[in-house]
Amino acid sequence: MILGPHARGRWRPAAFAAALLALAACRPTPIEAQPPAPPAAEASAYPGLLARLPDGRRINLRCSGVGAPTVILESGHGATSLAWSRVQPELAKTHRVCAYDRAGYGFSDPGPTPRDGAAIARDLDRALRAARINGPFILVGHSAGGLYVRLFANRRPREVVGMVLVETSVEHQDRRFADLLGPGAADLSPIRARLERCLTAAEQRALPSTDPALTRCTPAPNPDRPPVVQAARLAEAQRPSTWRAQISELDNLWTRTSDQISRGPQSYGDLPIIVLTAGDAYATAPEPGRSVIRRRWAELHAEIAARSTRGEARVVEGSGHMMILDRPEAIIDAVKYVTRRAG
Numbered sequence: 151m152i153l154g155p156h157a158r159g160r161w162r163p164a165a166f167a168a169a170l171l172a173l174a175a176c177r178p179t180p181i182e183a184q185p186p187a188p189p190a191a192e193a194s195a196y197p198g199l200l201a202r203l204p205d206g207r208r209i210n211l212r213c214s215g216v217g218a219p220t221v222i223l224e225s226g227h228g229a230t231s232l233a234w235s236r237v238q239p240e241l242a243k244t245h246r247v248c249a250y251d252r253a254g255y256g257f258s259d260p261g262p263t264p265r266d267g268a269a270i271a272r273d274l275d276r277a278l279r280a281a282r283i284n285g286p287f288i289l290v291g292h293s294a295g296g297l298y299v300r301l302f303a304n305r306r307p308r309e310v311v312g313m314v315l316v317e318t319s320v321e322h323q324d325r326r327f328a329d330l331l332g333p334g335a336a337d338l339s340p341i342r343a344r345l346e347r348c349l350t351a352a353e354q355r356a357l358p359s360t361d362p363a364l365t366r367c368t369p370a371p372n373p374d375r376p377p378v379v380q381a382a383r384l385a386e387a388q389r390p391s392t393w394r395a396q397i398s399e400l401d402n403l404w405t406r407t408s409d410q411i412s413r414g415p416q417s418y419g420d421l422p423i424i425v426l427t428a429g430d431a432y433a434t435a436p437e438p439g440r441s442v443i444r445r446r447w448a449e450l451h452a453e454i455a456a457r458s459t460r461g462e463a464r465v466v467e468g469s470g471h472m473m474i475l476d477r478p479e480a481i482i483d484a485v486k487y488v489t490r491r492a493g
Contacts, residue, residue: 194232195382197257201280209277210257211250215242219286219311219492221485222274222302223249226293226317227403228396230256230386233292236478241485248283250274254395256386265398267407271301285309288488290481292316292474294399297407303421304414312422312488316481317431317471320450321408330446331439338400345400349393357388418458422491424484425455428476429467460491 188196198212212231221241225233231249241247253261253273261273278284287310291299296318303310320326327335348367351357358368369383386392432443448465455461464484469476 192376192378195376195378198231199281200257201277203273203276203280207253207259207261207273208257209250209253209259209273209280211248211277211281211283212238213246213248213281213283214238215245215247217245219245219288219489220283221245221247221288221290222278222299223247224274224289224291224295224299224302225249225252226295227399229292232256233474237290237474237481240478240482245288245485245489246283248278250277252395252399254391260391260395263394263398264402264406265395266402266410267298267301268410270298270399271305274298274302275305286311286492288312288314288485288492290314290316290485291318293471294319294403297321297403297411301407301410301414303418307415310421311492313418313424314481314484314488315423315425315451315454316473317428318425318451318454319403320454321411322404323408323450324404326450327443327446330442336404338403342397342400345393345397348387349390349397352388352390352393355388358384416457418461420459421461422488423455423458423461424488425451425461425463426473426480426484427451427463427465428469428471428473429465430469431471433470 187193197210200208200210202208210231223231223234223238225231230251234249238247238249251258252270253259253265261269285306287306289299289303289310291297296315299313303313324336344366347363351359351364351367357364359365368387369380372380427448431447432440435443448463452463455463466473466477466480469480473481
């Protein structure tokens with residue numbers, strides 16, 4: 151319930167006081183009251199729409215634009231809702247678009263572990279319901295986010311009318327690469343070791359640090375970034391919960407999350423799906439391995455597209471894994487294409 155200054159009826163102090171007492175005794179409202187909008191340049195230093203889940207946790211949604219279907223943006227591992235800054239504004243010209251911070255990221259509260267795909271998809275499902283954001287939906291997932299949106303689609307099959315998977319991770323990717331390239335081909339231990347160092351430093355309140363092993367734990371100074379935004383990014387990095395969430399997601403990526411995908415539907419029927427593969431994702435790998443990896447990566451993505459009779463796999467040249475930064479227009483075009491096919 152939202153009480154505004156223009157409610158109809160005669161002003162009755164006793165009734166108003168009783169209403170306040172009743173509200174205080176109830177569970178938290180699904181949508182938190184939002185403060186006045188900050189200047190555009192400083193908006194990322196503050197939460198957007200805070201949706202309260204049934205367990206009391208809050209998930210931060212950043213929504214803009216008007217128009218159906220609603221586009222849901224799911225970031226890759228370690229990235230917040232702000233990762234879509236080159237994609238969301240353009241899509242918002244014709245769609246309602248919502249990016250969000252997963253539990254423990256950005257302005258969202260930490261969530262219980264394990265932070266596997268099912269938990270993440272459940273949080274998104276409940277956050278959208280709490281915020282009264284209804285389908286139809288087009289889901290866009292980058293990297294690990296591609297797995298998470300597929301699990302969300304399993305929860306809302308009647309409301310999801312299309313998907314765009316951007317450089318998506320693949321279930322049991324470690325095994326799939328090892329079959330071709332040998333053990334350790336998709337080893338995540340170097341990433342995990344870095345996250346563990348950041349977590350330890352955050353727990354010891356040692357961030358930011360001049361230690362070369364810890365410099366990547368905090369954002370680099372940026373003179374073009376407002377101080378309030380820089381402070382918000384630093385505060386995120388200093389919270390141990392940020393690193394715990396990332397570690398738990400990573401630990402579950404090729405195990406629980408992959409198993410959850412494998413146990414779900416293996417066909418998407420005629421759902422419009424575009425799978426975007428970066429042409430330069432492995433540009434720094436030496437030959438002949440580079441060609442082998444690129445071919446295998448494209449094959450794995452084509453397998454996902456083939457699970458729909460209206461699925462397409464596209465190679466995007468001039469892009470590395472971070473296509474959301476390198477070629478945002480390719481993602482925007484794919485969403486528009488899926489929208490037309492979903493209509």
